[in-house]
Amino acid sequence: MYTKLTEQFQALSKIQTISLERQKLLEPLICYVQDKVMMNKPVNLNFICTHNSRRSHLSQIWAQAASAYFQTPNVNCYSGGTEETALYPKVAETLATQGFHIFKIAENSNPIYAVKYDDNEAPVIAFSKKYDNPFNPVSHFAAILTCSQADNGCPFIAGAEKRIPITYEDPKVADGTAAQSNIYEERSLQIAEEMYYVFSMIKK
Numbered sequence: 001m002y003t004k005l006t007e008q009f010q011a012l013s014k015i016q017t018i019s020l021e022r023q024k025l026l027e028p029l030i031c032y033v034q035d036k037v038m039m040n041k042p043v044n045l046n047f048i049c050t051h052n053s054r055r056s057h058l059s060q061i062w063a064q065a066a067s068a069y070f071q072t073p074n075v076n077c078y079s080g081g082t083e084e085t086a087l088y089p090k091v092a093e094t095l096a097t098q099g100f101h102i103f104k105i106a107e108n109s110n111p112i113y114a115v116k117y118d119d120n121e122a123p124v125i126a127f128s129k130k131y132d133n134p135f136n137p138v139s140h141f142a143a144i145l146t147c148s149q150a151d152n153g154c155p156f157i158a159g160a161e162k163r164i165p166i167t168y169e170d171p172k173v174a175d176g177t178a179a180q181s182n183i184y185e186e187r188s189l190q191i192a193e194e195m196y197y198v199f200s201m202i203k204k
Contacts, residue, residue, distance in 0.1 A: 001069060001118045004099030012196045026194055028164045030201045033072070037202055043067075043075045044141035047122050048157070052081030052128040053088045055146040055168045058191045061095060061124050065117040066195040072202050077124065078141070080131030082149075086110045087126055090175075094184040098192075110141045132158065166194070 018026075029045075036043040047059040051168070060079035067075035078143055096102045099117075106112035106127075114123035129135055143160040146168055157163060168191060174183035 001065070002099050002101065002116075002124070005065060005117055006069070008099055008192065009044050009066070009196055012193050013200075015193070018194060018197055022194065023197070025166055026198055027164065028064065029142070029144060029166065032162050032164065033198065033202055036074070037072060037204060041074070042140070044078070045075070045144060046078040046080060046131060046136055046141050047144045048080050048082070048131045048158070049145070049147040050149045051085040052079055052083075052130075053085050054082065054091055054171055055187070055191070057087055057091055057126055057167075058095070058188050059144065059146050059168075059195065060085065061100065061106065061115050061117075062188070062192045062195040063198070064101075064124050066192070066199040068094050068117060068121060070195070070199040070201050070202065071090070072204065076137075078136045079126075080129050080133055080136055084133075085128045087113060087128055090171075090180065090184050091188075092126075094181075094188050097185070098188060098195045112156075118125055139167050 039198040045063060049054040049056040056079040064075065064077040081116050092102050095115065101116040103114045104111055105114050110128050110144060112125065112127040115126050116123045118126055139159040141160060142162045146166040147170065168187060171184045172186040174180040191198045
């Protein structure tokens with residue numbers, strides 16, 4: 001794993017800022033991952049928000065990196081939206097600042113990025129898509145709802161074994177303001193801390 005990302009995770013191990021309320025919210029995800037690990041089955045996680053442009057990508061990418069950091073086996077992280085838009089550029093910029101290596105591999109109205117956390121691991125392929133896009137699993141996965149709009153708008157997700165709402169405030173509220181970089185960094189680190197917490201709890 002890249003040195004800067006390792007340092008980010010090591011720093012997270014020294015802080016305890018997740019409230020009991022948030023820990024309770026994360027418990028169903030911990031249980032889902034733990035059950036799959038104990039049965040030696042793939043852990044397929046599909047993080048879903050409305051536009052698949054910000055929070056769902058941050059969650060997917062940090063979850064994949066955290067699972068690798070804790071060497072949790074057979075974890076595959078995906079993301080999707082209730083509609084397709086594009087990965088917001090500030091998300092890629094923020095993740096790059098925090099230690100990921102990011103390469104744009106297709107340039108169009110919905111760019112495709114390769115996001116790497118380790119030179120020897122497959123990259124996360126990041127682009128906006130609907131949650132039921134063929135790129136994502138069609139069964140045997142947990143759907144993690146990262147925004148209240150998607151949570152309310154998707155009462156049923158075909159193929160999902162479990163539906164887990166873990167919502168975050170949209171960093172979009174800071175777009176075009178002087179606080180934008182700080183807000184995106186804060187949201188990304190909040191998600192990183194919670195995904196770190198989830199995978200730190202998994203017993204192998």
